[in-house]
């Protein structure tokens with residue numbers, strides 16, 4: 294999860310590999326509410342874990358549902374015990390973030406339950422949620438006898454629904470609801486009204502042309518699984534049969550999110566040109582989600598797609614892509630991805646029927662137009678359409694992309710980083726893209742950027758490297774880790790490779806002077822890095838060695854064997870392999886002079902020997918390891934001397950390195966200094 298102010302994507306050149314999609318947001322939140330209202334316990338498999346589902350789960354827990362988790366990671370299962378149609382608490386204040394799929398159905402369900410069983414429930418969200426309309430739903434609920442108070446602007450959340458026990462709802466006449474602003478109002482009524490259908494059939498009539506019909510199909514499909522067989526007359530009339538009651542189906546599997554699949558279908562269409570496809574698992578030809586029809590639009594633009602139950606495989610077909618003119622009412626969310634694919638099309642792409650974009654997480658038509666212009670596209674927008682013409686040759690620009698706290702803006706616009714795929718020789722090849730506030734993807738796809746970065750390739754020279762070299766205990770490791778964290782970059786602690794080689798030699802009884810044997814060990818080093826609750830961890834040959842690697846003894850052995858040319862040579866490729874998108878921060882002694890001599894930023898970090906010895910002393914004492922400052926100072930000076938005077942790759946500042954003496958600087962000051970130097974090297978224009 295990239296909880297950082299921005300993520301810089303280098304110009305990307307290709308993509309292949311497999312992505313496993315997170316569960317569908319639309320299905321997850323509907324299943325949670327249905328299971329919460331039903332009697333019995335439902336085992337929910339493959340539930341999406343995201344901001345929107347977390348607010349729904351928190352609301353259900355507050356209302357008295359039982360939530361129990363079993364298993365780990367992808368095998369985690371939620372056992373949700375429902376309320377059986379009766380609320381366990383009479384009052385609640387529910388925070389629903391920016392989740393329309395939680396706000397609308399919960400408002401309807403709580404309104405009808407409060408009106409019949411009594412209670413008082415407040416529903417609120419983030420400021421943007423308070424700008425997203427709910428008036429059409431409220432207008433459908435009030436004539437039934439539901440009490441719904443506007444706590445802010447009429448027609449928008451926050452709301453309070455209340456009532457006294459024993460109330461009856463006026464459900465004799467068809468209930469009318471508008472369908473042309475958001476289909477979520479109809480979904481909300483379809484999910485809520487089975488709770489009060491004991492006496493008679495309840496009919497809902499849709500006013501205006503219903504948009505996003507596939508989402509209603511998902512609602513009807515899931516209602517069926519929970520025991521409610523709605524009778525449907527076209528898209529205008531829906532009848533909930535008398536005596537309907539929610540029953541848990543026992544277990545439900547949430548399929549992968551088809552809207553999220555759109556980014557990877559587009560990725561395949563744009564960038565899978567090397568033989569291997571982009572394979573998408575979790576959604577496929579058997580999907581019940583309307584956004585699966587995005588695949589047809591992608592094919593029309595040139596994608597080559599194969600599919601089966603639960604999977605899709607996508608290659609680049611036609612290139613450049615073909616421009617299209619499409620009514621997107623049936624795929625409102627995934628259609629955003631087409632707007633970005635249009636950057637790679639020949640001609641102008643026109644997407645129509647997208648008025649609903651204006652009332653989503655942000656005004657998506659305005660936002661999309663503004664951000665596509667940042668990369669150099671020509672964009673025309675109207676009340677319910679957008680037209681995108683790709684940048685002219687030479688007109689692609691490095692862009693800093695705003696994301697408007699909208700997950701789809703962040704995910705779509707990340708695909709603008711493929712501009713180097715333009716025919717070679719064009720001056721526009723190679724613009725990086727900065728995604729501002731990338732954490733917003735947490736709404737539906739918390740690991741989106743990790744998933745994307747695992748599939749993409751970039752030219753080596755386009756992947757930025759920041760080198761931090763310097764003497765022992767100058768704070769290189771601390772600084773490098775903090776800079777890597779701040780930028781979302783990969784981290785290379787090159788000293789750990791020498792330390793691990795020394796440890797492997799100790800385990801195998803190889804002498805510190807046996808250069809060929811040490812080089813063999815270095816070349817076959819089975820070393821893995823990861824993260825634990827206490828920071829970065831390391832495993833050598835499957836054994837955790839994090840603490841062992843950090844001992845003074847390991848440092849001294851590393852210092853001795855690192856003077857051997859064959860050992861240094863054997864570790865070179867391993868170090869180069871750390872250079873992966875989106876970028877690398879590497880710390881050591883020769884990062885800027887030998888391993889990454891063309892790195893765009895090099896820092897030579899120093900501090901006085903006295904300061905360094907004191908810091909190392911503190912570090913060891915805090916871990917309960919006894920040490921003497923004088924001995925430590927003598928050791929580190931001996932290591933410095935050996936590192937500086939060895940024949941190969943001696944420790945010295947690169948000619949183009951910034952010198953940073955942090956003797957009197959805090960860690961945070963040093964980090965800010967390096968980030969500010971880095972910012973000065975980046976090509977992104979400031980945004981007002």
Ligand SMILES: Nc1ncnc2c1ncn2[C@@H]1O[C@H](COP(=O)(O)OP(=O)(O)OP(=O)(O)O)[C@@H](O)[C@H]1O
Nearest residue numbers: 764765766767768769770771908912955958959960
């Ligand atoms: N600017 C700073 N101010 C105060 N303490 C610092 C600063 N930078 C690092 N330290 C502290 O100094 C100690 C040594 O830092 P660190 O382990 O990062 O150094 P290093 O250069 O990577 O060492 P080595 O060369 O042995 O790997 C740590 O306890 C760290 O918290």
Ligand SMILES: Nc1ccn([C@@H]2O[C@H](COP(=O)(O)O)[C@@H](O)[C@H]2O)c(=O)n1
Nearest residue numbers: 787788789791851852855881882883932
């Ligand atoms: N690029 C590097 C990194 C380290 N070394 C040697 O390894 C010793 C341990 O390194 P730490 O940074 O983990 O302390 C160090 O003293 C160097 O001799 C190196 O040569 N090149």
